[in-house]
Amino acid sequence: MPREEDPKEPSGSPPSRRQLLLAGGVVSGLAAAATSVPLISTFVAPVLSSAGDESWIPVGPGDAFGPDRKEHTYSFVRKEGFHESLQVRRVVVSRNGDEFDVLSTKCSHLGCGVVWKADEKKFFCPCHGGEFDSEGNPTVPPPDKPLKRLDARLNASTGQLEVLES
Ligand code: FES
Incomplete structure (x- = not known):
């Protein structure tokens, strides 16, 4: 079965600006989540x-x-x-x-x-x-x-x- 391709995104082409921005946002979000959890747990007294x-x-x-x-x-x-x-x-x-x-x-x-x-x-x-x-x-x-x-x-x-x- 042939693979469906997005007509706007030719296969083998470099990632579009939109894809790069989306990937950057995901990476930034994960980094923020990973760093904020330890900060909160050490800063807030458990009281x-x-x-x-x-x-x-x-x-x-x-x-x-x-x-x-x-x-x-x-x-x-x-x-x-x-x-x-x-x-x-x-x-x-x-x-x-x-x-x-x-x-x-x-x-x-x-x-x-x-x-x-x-x-x-x-x-x-x-x-x-x-x-x-x-x-x-x-x-x-x-x-x-x-x-x-x-x-x-x-x-x-x-x-x-x-x-x-x-
Ligand atoms: S001298 Fe006014 S608030 Fe301290």
Whole structure:
């Protein structure tokens, strides 16, 4: 039985521009799928919390922290009904024995992200120039309230630092 041939595509001719674009799209899609799966699985913490609930969220190994304040980022997924959203938090952590001090980097003025300046032992907010001392107390206005301090604990069975999220 003779093979059917596309009259627009002569056999033995080089691939058309359309075929090349289609093949390129398929290869790009496969490459994106192959790289996105590992990124998602390492980036999203395997923790879900429901709206209105309080949950202890693991943020990292307790051994990673010491007496000097250190910036740290963690994430978790918040479930609200059928909606899930990725929550990313940046905090500044110090440790004294089994006690952890975890300060939010959300400015108490209008919520911008403050920066921990370790060499000057202070927090600086780039939005309006506000500053906080190393304990998170406001020192340069406009902020007039301290940075939020999160409830924190060491999970003895996992060795993870956990913070209470609501
Ligand atoms: S938001 Fe930080 S000083 Fe205004």
